[in-house]
Amino acid sequence: xxxxxxxxxxxxxxxxxxxxxxxxxxxxxxxxxxxxxxxxxxxxxxxxxxxxxxxxxxxxxxxxxxxxxxxxxxxxxxxxxxxxxxxxxxxxxxxxxxxxxxxxxxxxxxxxxxxxxxxxxxxxxxxxxxxxxxxxxxxxxxxxxxxxxxxxxxxxxxxxxxxxxxxxxxxxxxxxxxxxxxxxxxxxxxxxxxxxxxxxxxxxxxxxxxxxxxxxxxxxxxxxxxxxx
Ligand SMILES: [Zn+2]
Numbered sequence: 767x768x769x770x771x772x773x774x775x776x777x778x779x780x781x782x783x784x785x786x787x788x789x790x791x792x793x794x795x796x797x798x799x800x801x802x803x804x805x806x807x808x809x810x811x812x813x814x815x816x817x818x819x820x821x822x823x824x825x826x827x828x829x830x831x832x833x834x835x836x837x838x839x840x841x842x843x844x845x846x847x848x849x850x851x852x853x854x855x856x857x858x859x860x861x862x863x864x865x866x867x868x869x870x871x872x873x874x875x876x877x878x879x880x881x882x883x884x885x886x887x888x889x890x891x892x893x894x895x896x897x898x899x900x901x902x903x904x905x906x907x908x909x910x911x912x913x914x915x916x917x918x919x920x921x922x923x924x925x926x927x928x929x930x931x932x933x934x935x936x937x938x939x940x941x942x943x944x945x946x947x948x949x950x951x952x953x954x955x956x957x958x959x960x961x962x963x964x965x966x967x968x969x970x971x972x973x974x975x976x977x978x979x980x981x982x983x984x985x986x987x988x989x990x991x992x993x994x995x
């Protein structure tokens with residue numbers, strides 16, 4: 767198990783870096799490509815929401831590059847300035863993806879509901895994990911056996927969260943591609959290809975995050991087994 771763990775952690779590291787590079791390069795390239803409908807990300811999001819009959823979601827502009835997200839607790843579709851204001855292929859793809867999450871929420875899509883339910887546990891373990899790692903393995907304030915068990919527990923929770931995140935993200939991108947085509951916002955050919963490249967690169971980062979959590983979970987589980995031997 768130890769060897770598999772190290773292998774997964776290494777794979778995840780390479781995959782994660784490659785995915786981040788792909789996201790940045792695809793976003794930069796297709797931010798320069800104007801969509802023929804000339805709609806900004808904000809207009810794309812609003813038009814899709816209208817067509818889906820969703821009236822209670824606000825489209826808001828936020829700071830930060832690639833910080834786009836849908837906030838289900840406030841029903842806010844937060845688009846970064848670059849996406850919000852730009853009539854590009856990249857902006858249309860990202861705006862449609864985030865609107866996909868709003869549609870999942872409105873339609874009570876089960877994986878999104880499951881993901882929302884485990885968010886508090888994930889937030890707790892994300893805060894606990896650095897304390898366990900630093901206090902246990904660096905300062906040795908927590909007994910070794912307990913630190914290993916706590917770390918395995920944290921990574922177990924994170925792995926479940928990352929796993930539930932995968933169908934949520936894949937489904938939002940799938941919805942985005944279909945809707946953009948059906949509504950004629952993005953034209954077949956280069957525009958549709960650009961949307962695919964931007965969204966597929968983003969999906970890869972979630973796969974890398976899952977593989978990384980799984981690798982660390984197996985690593986701490988194997989440490990626990992060794993100590994028990
Ligand atoms: Zn998403």
